[in-house]
Amino acid sequence: MAKMLKWNELWSDLRRRGIDPAVARARSFHDWVRRNDPVYAAVRRPGRAEAWAGGVGLFLIGLVVLALILFDWNMVRGPIGRWASAAYDRDIALQGDLDVHLFSWTPSAVVRGLKIGGPEWARDRDTADVDEIRASVRLRKLFAGQIEMPLLSFTRPQLVLITDKDGRNSWDLNPEKPDTGEGMKLPVIQQLVITDGSLVFDERRRGLKLEATVDAREGQGDDAGFVLDGEGEVNGSPLTLRVRGGPFINIRRDRPYDFEASVSGAGSSLTAKGAVTRPFDLGRFDATLSLQGRDLSDLYLLTGVALPNTPPYRLKGALKRNENIWTFSDFDGRVGASDLSGDVRVDAAKRLRVDAELTSRRLDIDDLAAVLGARTVTNAAGSNTEAPVAVGGKLLPDAPLQTERLRAMDGSLSYRAVAVKANDLDVRAVNLGAELKDGVLDLDPVSFNFNRGELNGTARINATRDIPYSVVDFRLAGYPLESIIPARDGTAPLTGRALGRARLEGPGASIHDFAAASKGSLSLVVPDGQMRSAFAELLGINASAGLLKLLRGDQSTAQIRCAVADFDVRGGAATAKTLVIDTDVVLAQGTGTIDLGAETLDLRVDGESKKPRLLRVWAPITVKGALTAPQVGVDVRALVGQGGVAGLLSAVVAPVTALFAFVDPGLAEDANCGRLIAGAR
Template identity: 65%
Template sequence: NRLLIQGGLITLDEQGRNIKLEAVINAREGSDEQAGFHLDGEGTVNGTPLTVMVRGGPFINIRRNRPYIFHGEIAGVGTRLIADGSITRPFDLGHFNATLKLRGRDLADIYLLTGVTTPNTPPYQLAGKLTRDGSKYTFADFSGRVGSSDLSGDLVVDRVDERLRVDADLRSRLLDIDDLMAVLGADPRVTPGGDTVASSGAPGRLLPDAPLNVERLRVMDGTLRYRAARVKRNDLDVREVDIGADLKSGILNLDPVAFAFNRGELRGTAKINATRDMPYSAIDFRLRNYPLESIIPARDGVATVTGRALGRARLEGPGASVHDFAAGSKGTISLVVPQGRMRAAFAELMGVHVLAGLFKLDDESTAEIRCAVADFTVSGGTATAKTFVVDTTPVLATGSGTIDLGAETINLRIDGETKEARLIRLWAPILVRGPLTSPKVDLDRGAVAAQVGVGGILAALVNPLAALAAFVDPGLAEDANCGALISSAR
């Protein structure tokens, strides 16, 4: 009726995840704090420190029909797991119940401890009920925080046909959009106030450049559903999020990927083939009824343009990160505004009518946008304008140029033609150039200088009134065929 263990030693060398551990076991009867079962281990996980501690009651108290109480802690790779539970039928380790608390710097790190692939995240802290029933583990009704967002849900891990399978149903009452960006590969940083700030990972870049770990996607299958009921105030005005995922044999299908805005939504699907050394992805996203006021900022508190935008992006290509995928992608990108309104001064400025466009920018009257269509063909990560038309009541503007998705820069030229005769007008294209995060809008000053030079020559050789001939515009532009343009872009 006694079991005594002194200086028992367990050595573990798990080469798949590079875990090395040496643990000492002691067990004896008694009522002091040294009595009972003690396991204390130290080692490394992927070269970083690992500690393991397990405590249980004296073996003399064990009964077949009474659970055996234990406390366990594991700390390594920036992660700490604490479990308080019981083995349902001593010592059948295939069945137990426990309250599990886990916290760490990045949920992706738990792969090295558990073999379960999870996405990169900001620092997290979660707690719930963990049960084991043979090969099936259930982390039920857990809750906590990931970055600045709350997270709750249920997670089931099992082995099906000798493959690891993970099924998760996750929810947030209030999501910080920067935490979601970290999951997509952005670089998370926690501010002193506890909020998460996510950047692309490279200064000045818009698209995340963290690489996808394809090896981890190949070792498991599973499903995910994530819904955020509300989203903290953000620049994009996202209000709700709904994401579904299905992973099987190294192919990840995301359906849906949906973002609801205050007005409008972005919804689509994505497929990532991780069976290759270099992942190959395809996306199809549609933008519906997104307000132009959220794209183009107001001027002096008054909206520059109003209306609803429709859009679609269909892209495919190789790339280990979101940025690399965009930089090597092919496909199409379209943006359509079926109707709206624009401040009259800005509409005139597209035709560079000097008096109305340049000198009356404080004019708050509006002009109708009959239609606006931007249709790009993408090849090698460069989007080239196939159709670029902005048709307003006073001006028809057409554009050309490119958007480099790899360098994240824009280089567009917009030429405007007035629909009414103007006495004073400059034939000068508008140039939109620079990084996508902060493009610059300016006139082609070379074209302006050339026209002013013509006027000066005429004035000198003929008479002062003849100089006006350089700026007389008869107004030859006609309305665009909006129906045909919109139909082709969709």
Template identity: 70%
Template structure:
């Protein structure tokens, strides 16, 4: 830290103005020097106007970089009683990897200021960071923060803008809003971390709106295998002093709905294990499309295990119903999908599709050692229609009006 300024009254350090430049490996390290709780970050360099007026400190009009992202803003600290910090921050262009450092990822930045690698702080092959939240520091101060990133560097999730708000009071951190804007669609929500207790207890409520499936399953040879827009909601709570430990002990629900879309006919046929139709279309390079009338995944979460309550994919050629679970602690999947063809096929394998393995590297295969007794279309549609109807209001009140998802329910009546 380097300061260049003036003391307005001789030998009275309660009043001064200066230009401050500070740099280091992680902003959270400043706690040891200032007592101010700051998030984990990549290496940083910031410069601005530092002023002290007795118990009021301000660091205004500062600019600089954190990792490979620019950062500017104003910070005010009141030290007369309990420490309180107020900050308004902004980035013109954010590297999303730098933001992930707050949640425990480790970002390596080269001399040119470009991120080269981001490594999860969890075990190798794991998705959820396991960096421990320092709850003692959250109890030492109060404060508020706003942050806005006007644009975001190209990233796999296609995030285009970020907006965050935070209030810390008596060891309870409320995040509102947490908003990510994608090229199409958005993820918005709130989170609450109660760090006043020895083991933090968190609750979150996030809604996904209009996220394109082609961003999840990328195009191959210029053609997207599946298209449509996903809408969902995640409502979870539980104890844990890291994201991974919270997920491993959480309870609640996770739901995802695709009200309409398209997928390659070959994949739709294979979803119902229609070997004659699906395999031939794949071998011939067939790019024809099948309509997705509705797709729904609804999971109940208990003790970190998400169990499928409703898992259905309804296309114009196949109706598939699924079951199974996702272990958020072990980060593994164990799902089974049974398909029923809507059209007669010459050759059909009566066996389910299995989706197993880790969240980072799932394996898709066929259970060739099991014969499946399928009850036909009427039984499948009848079993899923009621849960799907009840799910609409939970995920998006306007979704029940969608014609294609409505057709799924109507076909069961």
């Protein structure tokens, strides 16, 4: 009761202070209008003039309504077509009847014979040719600023979509307007019907052609829903595409619209199953994407995204589109014999940009070689069955870099291999980074960690020209010689740590072409180490000591005081400036060249014994032939005057040749090799 009294007091106070004064002011204004406004007076008590004016106005409105009801809308087909043709610089015409029904809560229109021609550069094919279009809208929603269509129906629509080599799209009615990459936004459609539709897509930059049928039916049966089914070719290989969605009759703005899509071509197969999160907004959807194929680089032909060469792959992850941003996240799978996981983000607004963060828990180093252009073969289980082979049978891969693809996008890459499967080079971990901007690719870092030692460096590839120009700088630190030259009879013929550097630059579309035209320097330093005494003696062709030690199986070692190989590179030819192997028993010095283009070498090593020997054969050791299979021998011409003992030691010094496979940076000076290292710089 007390609460009721309190509420009455509050209401009385509110009326006294606010409501009653406001009502009084409104009544006062109303009385003033009645006394002074001539329009109000004319409406309440119209005179003869006002009555005539009102009658004429109502008559005119009636005439307009009657005219709209009886109007032959075909009369405006010509004007509409001429206006549209001029506005969009292409032939646009309404060739059939045009019916419009305005006076309804769901105004509707029927357009027959709509033709939209191609732009000036594609006049030979019409962009669209539709026999009939039926559409209706809800008037009440329209007054509220929303478009809701109870029906949208197309009969025999024929679409021809062409993209030329310059990236122009024939369906773009406003080519001057920048492409933001956003998806199409449709009004709310309660019933979508497409009967006998066809679609032709011709993407001339990638050699992609597709002819598809398009149908949409409402209902509850198996044939209800949206279906796009097409076949064609991409870069000469077969292409198939299928997209299927449910019927539109049950769509609501707050319910996802399920769909399935699959595309197969260019050695690749992609399958997506997901939903448009906000129906009628095709710029937003979520899906699970599975993809597999023979080479990730082939996906460029289907997606327009440049990817590196790889062995066969199988990946699966979450695909999401949010307007112009596409993400492929939390994916996992295999590439060749290696696992691969990570996230990829594609920004399609204005200039295409791709950013990727990738990880391998266990990398097969042969799969990484495929990125450089080598070929690997994997079995059904995903294991490599052959060692990587460079394309064309060369040691250095000659697979060309696709410069036009690099110029079409920007991006970044981060890749880390936590562990590496057992390999001949004893690589234990890999860390790579890349940044692509305006056709210039910077690789930084390029890092390989070995069991002992590491290789680090950077590279820049300028792909703004047809033949890219590259600059590389790689450093090798602390790499064990015993990892280069395998042990024999349980004993490594060489031990020690190698330091190296390669500084090269030049033009070339492939690694092989780059090396064949490069200039710069290659150098290798072994500050100290151990060599099997037998091989040290044979560097000086000392038959009395070297052969006896070999025949007896002597495992004793000699100290390597220093070893330096320093090459000057010009036009792909590496000429030895310094080639020295200094042991405590022999000083060996060499000359010669390595042809990086022909992938051959021609080296000569002369050894001089530091100790008096009973028998000494004075003859240089030669290293000739292909880099993949060098031939080591003795210069027989120097043996003629020494009793004709040619061929005495034709193959016993083979381990020395492995030293020439590495490069040297000329790092910190060592007490044993300071002078030679300084000269190698």
